[in-house]
């Protein structure tokens with residue numbers, strides 16, 4: 123059974139159409155990353171799936187239930203990490219995790235949650251003394267304490283230092299191994315690439331692409347790149363004819379290729395024939411960032427017109 127089934131979802135705020143006929147299916151146990159520029163509609167979609175926001179049209183099933191009418195029983199089966207949550211500043215993480223554990227029928231042990239989220243050292247400090255990243259870890263702790271079958275993470279690692287981000291990734295990997303279905307939104311493409319089985323790119327409230335990063339690269343027609351440094355004293359014109367387009371920055375040459383094996387072979391035999399070394403020779407497949415920018419990049423982050 124699919125954990126999430128969405129068809130024709132629409133949400134309008136005044137004259138802004140935030141979600142505009144969105145379809146989405148997430149399989150049981152799958153980790154899916156929702157990507158898209160600011161204002162694309164990601165948070166609105168996630169909040170509708172969580173049952174925190176009403177839709178204007180479309181059908182939505184999460185764990186077989188309509189979130190709008192699922193009530194307490196539904197909420198006990200999901201975990202939610204919102205973009206911004208407020209805490210009781212005078213409580214400690216241990217107290218808050220214990221309090222939230224009481225809301226669920228089969229909670230995780232409080233100590234286990236504190237360890238999983240790396241909050242052991244701050245377990246008994248008042249929340250108002252926690253750093254931004256530590257508060258975000260507390261958000262995560264409260265999201266997983268109920269042992270959710272489906273976990274929603276809205277920009278879960280914003281504000282994390284690199285080692286905290288790695289730990290959060292390990293936590294998501296563990297939760298996946300334990301069988302949770304996870305939907306996360308993120309602006310970190312390396313995070314999506316690392317964590318997600320599948321990415322779904324949303325723009326203007328619709329899905330514009332979905333698949334594994336490799337599938338998206340293929341669908342976008344993006345070719346891999348051969349890169350190397352020009353041997354000293356060699357001109358670009360002396361190279362064999364390679365690839366579909368090439369560019370040079372300093373002595374670094376990048377060749378986009380649709381026939382990687384043949385082009386690498388031609389380049390290598392050219393270098394061997396001349397007895398020169400091709401420093402930093404590499405074949406790089408398009409990154410998720412290349413694919414993303416190809417799909418929505420021209421508008422995202424560009425000047426407002």
Ligand SMILES: Nc1ncnc2c1ncn2[C@@H]1O[C@H](COP(=O)(O)OP(=O)(O)OP(=O)(O)O)[C@@H](O)[C@H]1O
Pocket residue numbers: 135138139140158159160161162163164165166167
């Ligand atoms: N409560 C609201 N009232 C009015 N408009 C809203 C409301 N919430 C969101 N919007 C608008 O709906 C659109 C989608 O917003 P949403 O927050 O879902 O996007 P997002 O993809 O999550 O963006 P971000 O990456 O910046 O978090 C935006 O144009 C936003 O201004």
